[in-house]
Amino acid sequence: MSFNPLEERGIPLEQQVRNWRELNVTPIDPDHCDPYTRCRIITMNGIETEAVFFSHNLARHCMDSDVRRELARTRYIEAQQQRVVNWLLPGLSSVLETAIAYEQVASDLTAWVARMEPDPYLRQAYEFGVLEDFDHLYRYANLYEMIEHRKAESIVDNLTEVMPGRPTKFQHRDPVDNVRDPYDRASTNPLSKLHALTIMATEQQTMNFYMNVGPMYMEPIARQLYQEIGMIEEEHVTHYESLVDPGETWWEQLVNHEYNECYMYYSFMEQETDPKVKSIWELHLNMELEHLRIAADLMRRHDGREAAEVVAPELPRPVTFESNKAFIRNLLDTQIDITTLGAGYVREAHERFQAMQQRVNGDGLVPSEQVIEDHREMFGRDYRVQSEGEHPVASLRAPH
Template identity: 40%
Template sequence: MDANTPAANLVRSYVEITPGRPTIAHHRHPYDTVRKYVDFKKADIRTIMNILTITAGEQQTMNFYNNIGNTYSNNLGRKLYLEIALVEEEHVTQYGSLIDPTLTWLESWILHEYTECYLYYSFYEDGADPNVKPVWEMHLAQEIAHLHKAAELLSQHENKDYTQIIGEGSFPQLLKFHDTKEYVRKILAEQVELTADKEDLRDVNLLPQDHTFFAFQNKINGDVNSVASHVVIDMHIKTKGEDYRAEMRPNPVEALQNRKEDNYLVGRTKQRKTTI
C-alpha cells in the first residue's frame, strides 16, 4: 500500500491474496498456546520433520518481524510488523512445544541435520531454476557433512548409533513445489473458527463466555481501532473503495467475502448460535 505495488506481482500465481482468519483473532492466552509434546521415539519420521520444519519456519518469521519491525518507515508499519511478531511468537511456542523434550542435545542435533538434508535434497530434486540448483547442491553437501559429524559425536559421547534416531537414513517421499490454492481454500473453510482450549482445538462458538480466549482478546485487542492490522485494511478500503485481493473466485468463507469492510469478528467472537 505504501509503495503502490500490487502484492500479486510478488507472490506470482502460487497463492491467492484473500482474507484468512483475521490477524486480530490469532492472539490466545499463553495457557492455550502450549501443545502436548510428541514422543519422537514412536512418531513417524515425517511427523518429526514436519514439526522441526514448521517450528524453524515460524522462528525465522518471528525473528524477521521483531528485527525489522522497528525500522519501518512509518509508525503504522512499525505497529503492524510488531503486531505480527507477537502472533509469530505465539506460533513458535505452539509448534515448538510439540518437540519431544526428552531428547538429548545430540539426538536433537541428529534430527535437525537430517531434516536439513531432506529439505535441501527436496529443493535440489524439484527445483527447476538451473541458476539456483547448484546452491541447493552446495548446501546439501554441507548438511550431509554436519550430519556425519553429529552421528560421530552421538556414538562417541552417548554410545548410540544414528540408526536409533533416524533409522537407516533413507528419506521419505520428497517435497514437491506446486500450487496450493485449493488446499488453502479447503483448510480455511473448515477451520476459520477454530481456536485453542488448553491443549486442544475447539470451535470458538463452543467456548464458554468466561473462557481465557475471550478474556485475553479483550485485554490485548480491547480497542479494535488501535489494532494495526485492522487499521491498514480499513485505510485501504477508505482510499480505494475496497480491500486488496487477488482471488481466483470469492473467498470460501461467506463472512469474508465482503470487500468493503474488514470483518475482524470471524474466529474471534461467537458468530452463530450453538448448543454446548
C-alpha cells in the same frame, strides 16, 4: 531412487570453508524469478539459522571443550551456508516485499506439511497455523499497495491466493493455550520429526525478521502491523516448538537437525528451476552429509546409540512447493472459527480467549483491522488476489 544420507559420503569438513569470492553469490532477479525459488531460499535460510542457533545452545550446555571445538568447526560452515542462502535474496526487494514472500512460504509450506503429516494431532496443529499466516499475507498485501503502490500478485504470482484467513485480531491467545502436546520420540513417524523442525525453524525466522525490521518503518500503520503480526509469530514459535519431544537428548536433536538439513537440500535440489541456485543446493547437501556424519559420531560417543535408531532409513518424499488453493479453501470453510484451549482446539470463545481479546484489542486500536480500513479509504476496496470461481469465505467469524 532411495537416498540414505547416513550411507553417503560428503565433502570433508576441512575442505568446506569458502573464501569471500565464493561466498559472494549472485542474487536472484526479483522480477523474473520463479516465486517458489524465492520461497525455497527463505525456507533454507530459516533451516540454516535454526542449525546455528541450536549448535550455539548445545555448546552453552556442554562441559567438554573438545566437543565444543567440534561444534564450532561445523557451526562456522553452517554460518557460511546461511550467508550464502540469505544473500541470494536481492537488495532490490523491499522489506515489505520480503515479508510478503515470508508469508507465502508460511502458507504454502505449512499447507504442504499438513497434507503430508501422518499424525492426526500434529496435522491439526499445522492446519490451525496455516490459516493464520494466510491472513498475515492478506494484511501485508494491503499495506504493500498503500505504501509502495504495487500489488502482491507481482510476488506470489497467483500461486497463492491473497484473501482473508482467520482474522489476525482473533489470533491473540493466552500464552498457555499456545503450548501443544509433543510427539513421542520413541514411537512417532520419523517424518513427523522433520516436519516439526522445518515449520518451527521457518516460523522462528519470521518472528526474528519482524521483530528486527518493524521499527525501521516511518509509517505508523506499518510499524503497528509488524508489531502485531510479530507477536503472533511469537505464539507460532511456541505452538510449533512444543510439538518436539523435550525428552530427546541433545545428541539426538543434533542428528535430527543435520538429517533435516540433508532432507531439505535434497528436496529443493530435486525441484529447483534456477540452475545457479540448484548448484548451491547440491553443494550444501554434500556439505551437510559430512555434518550428519559428525553428528552421528557424537551421538555414538556420548549417547551410546546409532543415528539409524532415531531417523528414517531413507529420505522421505521430497518437500515440494506447490499451490495449495483447494486445500486452504477447505480449511477456511471448516476451521476458520477454531481457537485453542490447553493443548486442544475448540470453537467456543472461552474465558481465557475472551480475556486476552479484551486485554490486547479492548481499546479498539487493532492494526490488522486498521490497515484494511485505511486501504479501503484510499482505494475504495481492500486488496485481494483470488482465482476464478471464488466463493464467499466467512473470514470474519470469531470463535463463538
